[in-house]
Amino acid sequence: MAVRKSFLSFAPPWIGQEEIDEVVNTLSSDWITTGPKTQRFEEEFGDFVGAPAALAVSSCTAALHLALATLKVGEGDGVITTPMTFCSTAHVIEHLGARPILVDVEPDTLNIDPEQACSEIRKHKAAAGPNKVTRIKALLPVHLYGHAAELDSLLQLCEEHGLALVEDAAHALPATYKGRLVGSFSESSSCPILTCFSFYATKNMTTVEGGMLVGPSEHIQEARIWSIHGISRGAYQRYSARGSWFYEVVRPGFKYNMPDFQAAIGRQQLRKLPSFQQRRHRIAGLYSQAFSELEELQVPVRRPVVGHAWHIYAVRLNLDALTLSRDQFIEELKRRNIGSSVHFIPIHVQPYYREKYGFRPEDFPVAHREYQRLISLPIFPKMTDEDVSDVVAAVSEIVRRFKR
Numbered sequence: 434m435a436v437r438k439s440f441l442s443f444a445p446p447w448i449g450q451e452e453i454d455e456v457v458n459t460l461s462s463d464w465i466t467t468g469p470k471t472q473r474f475e476e477e478f479g480d481f482v483g484a485p486a487a488l489a490v491s492s493c494t495a496a497l498h499l500a501l502a503t504l505k506v507g508e509g510d511g512v513i514t515t516p517m518t519f520c521s522t523a524h525v526i527e528h529l530g531a532r533p534i535l536v537d538v539e540p541d542t543l544n545i546d547p548e549q550a551c552s553e554i555r556k557h558k559a560a561a562g563p564n565k566v567t568r569i570k571a572l573l574p575v576h577l578y579g580h581a582a583e584l585d586s587l588l589q590l591c592e593e594h595g596l597a598l599v600e601d602a603a604h605a606l607p608a609t610y611k612g613r614l615v616g617s618f619s620e621s622s623s624c625p626i627l628t629c630f631s632f633y634a635t636k637n638m639t640t641v642e643g644g645m646l647v648g649p650s651e652h653i654q655e656a657r658i659w660s661i662h663g664i665s666r667g668a669y670q671r672y673s674a675r676g677s678w679f680y681e682v683v684r685p686g687f688k689y690n691m692p693d694f695q696a697a698i699g700r701q702q703l704r705k706l707p708s709f710q711q712r713r714h715r716i717a718g719l720y721s722q723a724f725s726e727l728e729e730l731q732v733p734v735r736r737p738v739v740g741h742a743w744h745i746y747a748v749r750l751n752l753d754a755l756t757l758s759r760d761q762f763i764e765e766l767k768r769r770n771i772g773s774s775v776h777f778i779p780i781h782v783q784p785y786y787r788e789k790y791g792f793r794p795e796d797f798p799v800a801h802r803e804y805q806r807l808i809s810l811p812i813f814p815k816m817t818d819e820d821v822s823d824v825v826a827a828v829s830e831i832v833r834r835f836k837r
């Protein structure tokens with residue numbers, strides 16, 4: 434058995450001297466929290482994705498929460514989302530007292546299935562009287578792994594039923610759908626579209642922790658107020674030379690602002706994003722080339738209309754052709770010093786959601802079946818071709834050894 438000399442992490446960040454210099458420069462200045470650098474980062478990011486306005490926040494979770502708060506989602510409302518996601522996608526709906534309405538995913542991309550979303554909307558609209566549990570306010574798709582969800586069908590549903598679209602784009606920087614970047618769709622749509630990005634340490638670019646909400650200017654203005662205690666003006670506008678001490682609290686807001694020293698990292702990372710993406714594409718290409726030959730594995734798809742952000746490279750095991758489980762496969766990788774992960778344990782099998790809504794695993798059969806055979810392999814921009822070869826060799830060897 435070939436074992437790598439050092440452990441290959443699943444998704445380490447790539448912070449260079451440029452980011453370090455910018456952080457030191459910011460920390461040495463008189464303004465270290467939300468101020469001019471955050472404002473520049475918002476402008477640059479908005480320009481990059483082609484969004485009318487942008488708000489930098491403390492996480493993608495915060496962006497999702499703000500998006501829904503801005504849309505006035507609350508008690509008695511429902512938001513349609515996917516079980517194949519990180520828990521925060523559903524948590525933010527719960528935080529507002531609304532109900533996450535889960536819809537199963539499409540077998541190839543594992544993105545929300547628009548046809549099932551349509552049936553769910555119709556079902557809820559048809560329900561009447563005391564059993565009418567919710568008024569559906571929004572669709573919340575996740576562009577899973579960086580592969581855009583079926584935006585045309587989802588937007589058509591939103592327009593037909595008067596819903597807003599909140600995109601969980603934590604993985605989707607930069608992803609395209611029919612040649613347009615995720616984050617740029619709000620300009621041409623008649624329904625509100627709010628898009629939420631993550632800059633968590635493992636993401637395609639990072640601010641250590643952080644996120645960005647983009648969308649129509651009036652929504653972003655409102656979200657900005659919600660993001661800083663519901664105060665009508667931020668601290669920089671109060672404490673800078675041209676500021677005034679007076680402020681008014683107009684909402685019971687949150688504390689979700691991004692400080693300047695983090696925006697400083699973000700601005701440098703954004704400049705490097707195109708080169709980071711080139712590398713991700715190359716790694717995904719090398720993996721797919723190698724693994725397509727193994728019938729024990731299913732490689733990720735890319736639909737022709739989509740430009741993939743390759744945040745996660747998830748292979749699926751053809752378990753019938755192997756004598757080991759997914760969990761054992763991960764252990765075998767670990768024995769060879771290769772890190773890996775699983776994206777995701779579906780929401781409906783997590784104890785909180787399972788117990789609150791009485792979900793059974795088979796309620797979302799595609800999400801549940803696919804979860805059991807998913808493995809995310811290392812993919813990150815500073816991964817070398819040698820690292821990629823080590824992963825390919827380890828995976829191929831495990832497949833050969835445990836072939837049925």
Ligand SMILES: Cc1ncc(COP(=O)(O)O)c(C=O)c1O
Nearest residue numbers: 492493494519521603631632633
């Ligand atoms: C699909 C998805 N949505 C939301 C989040 C939350 O992002 P953050 O950690 O920036 O809040 C994550 C985090 O990994 C995620 O994978």
